[in-house]
Amino acid sequence: MSENATPKPLLEVKDLAITFSTPDGPVHAVRDANFTVMPGETVAIVGESGSGKSTSALAAIGLLAGNGRVSAGQILFDGEDIANASEKRFVELRGNHIGMVPQDPMSNLNPVWKIGFQVKETLKANGLAGDNPKKRVAQVLADAGLPNPEARANQYPHEFSGGMRQRALIAIGLACRPRLLIADEPTSALDVTVQQQILDHLDTMTSELGTAVLLITHDLGLAAERAEKVVVMYKGRVVEYGPALEILRNPKHPYTQRLINSAPSLSAVRGDKHEAAVEETSPAKAEPLLTVSNLTKVFDIRKGFGKKEKFTAVDNVSFEIPKGTTTAVVGESGSGKSTIAQMVLNLLDSTSGEITFDGQQIGNLSEKQLFKYRRRVQPIFQDPYGSLDPMYSIYRTIEEPLRIHGIGNSASRQKKVKELLNQVSMPAATMHRFPNELSGGQRQRIAIARALALQPEMIVCDEAVSALDVLVQAQVLELLDELQREMDLTYLFITHDLAVVRQIADNVCVMERGKIVEQGSVDDIFEAPKSDYTRNLLAAIPGATLI
């Protein structure tokens, strides 16, 4: 900025208020928001879902949902107030002045058009296609780090992996060299190592082009690592705003302090696991409750004309889980970790190998034995929105397993449901409500209560906290930890998030492409990782280098 003595802000948000009109009256999604983005600067907005972070950014590109509007304040883009600009003005601004990289790469590319077409129309709409649009498209895709761009441009989105799609979306967002790029959780749907590559690449591209970035994220560690300034939003208000490192090291607002304390990516690096849990679990003494030996799962993939291809999802995997401890299976998508969970739950047959639970092989259980086994091993799944039946009341959801297994009469079952709700810190009155009336964290508590109903010895958590905001995630992890100590539960914890592993696990298996590449105690894995793959995973945790 030396050539420009007093740089003018590129984006200035002043006293912004955004209101959505709903059948139940207006909802104030954003109130009194103030922040500034200088040319070429990266500013991160951090907050949990519903904090108004995405809404604020979408208002700057005129993409609020139909029932939302800017009800007060200004959004100055290069001095011009665009808070209530016409649709025509926004069409002019979008693409070549303000670009966007959206959140979910799976749903943000139109499945019926080729990637090249979707890039080309961006260039054309902004008059930048030039004489040879094909070459421009290839160039733009190559810039975003897509190998073999000419061929790739001829493919459809479903032929791309998640990371590739996100690169295509970055290519689209930056194709017309906008001065401001709104990146709305650009990597939260991706594996950590891919996330790191993509963000590195985005950094390089935006600094080369001199593009300012408004980065929206729920991950404070990531924000602090990537941005110069951080805006912390909570319930529609900006609660803290300033240089990234300063906020991270010296948070003033109680919400920011809580956020930093519970951010798994940051605590993972600090290594502050719940002390009590460390003391109580002494893995050496305990008997293995679950033993998995040489477990293999091969899937047949149809290739047309009756041709099949073998795909080994789980390859000769062995591990043990001592009673009363937590073993985490960590890996990126496609590593086979969820397949293991399904085989342990006996929802999927193994191709070879054995799973032994409490001295009994589960591969050849009779119908009756299997029914008994199900009572002893219960699952908690990732998506608390999808795994609860929306037509069942909370009472019915929790009571159902008791009824199926013929436990007690209706009076004793009702008492039991109340107890269970109490155990997961939910008021007993919740039982008359329905899943859609509860938040994500509350639903996951209900899922835990349902899993506990049959007093199982082991719980298989398949990405049980991945869909939750950090604060809620920390609460749920704490609850799981407490329950383990109270009831001597054993957890098989499937996750892609190494940061969470440090908070909950005693032992860790790191998986890559169906194989266990490393296993050991959680401290060994974090302090002295042996394989390169583990080291890469650890290094990719955002914020790792900051504290």
Add this chain to the structure above:
Amino acid sequence: MLSFTLKRIAQLIPVFIGATLLVYFLVFATPGDPIAALSGGKPMTPATEAALRAQYNLDQPFWIQYGLYLKNLVTFDLGMSFSGQPVADLLGRAFPVTARLAILALLIEGVFGIIFGVIAGMRKGKFFDSTILVASLIVIAVPTFVLGFVLQFVIGVKLEWAKPTVSGAATWSELILPAMVLGLVSLAYVIRLTRTSVIENKSADYVRTATAKGLSRNRVVRVHVLRNSLIPVVTFLGADLGSLMGGAIVTEGIFNVPGVGNLLYRAILKGETPTVVAVVGVLVIVFVLANLIVDMLYALLDPRIRYA
């Protein structure tokens, strides 16, 4: 794609045999004597009756009758109707008329259905949308014969914009009015289907991304909403083509259209097995081909669908 198409066409053979066998059996098992129906209940000599039975193979057991029918079919002999005309001739006259009628009806419901559906979907909850929703509900609720007679009376008799009935030639222009009646109910469904599909697609993430790229609203709707919304509509239209070709007995009756519906109706009343089975057989082929076209259009509209 080619092997998929061939496989589907090969499937026609068992489907055709199964369907004709079933229909043949149903007509065979229907109570009532076709010979008695043929003579109009008048007494006839046992010799004449036996000769007639022999002529139409009615004296043979079921399997032989069906076997003879299939044998003739291979040589493209569809048999004779009771009035002594070759069934092939009857079909040859009725099918082009019904085909014209069906194509017109399909055009009306496809073109207007998609246009109105898209507009209603884009303006959800506004005046146009509400009007269209109510109007389509009325059309769905009112029986075809009411709709047919009202339109025939208003447009054909009072306003004299079109001929109220169809001549033996059944030209394109004469068929517009019956096609309107025939297409109207499906039109209402197409509108509603398109509307729902558009509403669902216009809030899709990729539509927002397309807007964020700087595309005009017009282009976003044309390129990103429309194509994705057409997939369920195409399925409906394809299936509808099959049923339209089956002839609309009520509509053809009202407008006196000499089509397949009329032919089939009269043949069933008379228990004229060769005609009924031939018509149904052709309809089966039309149905399977219409579905094949739908599947191919699917793959054209949605590249994620690949047939092997």
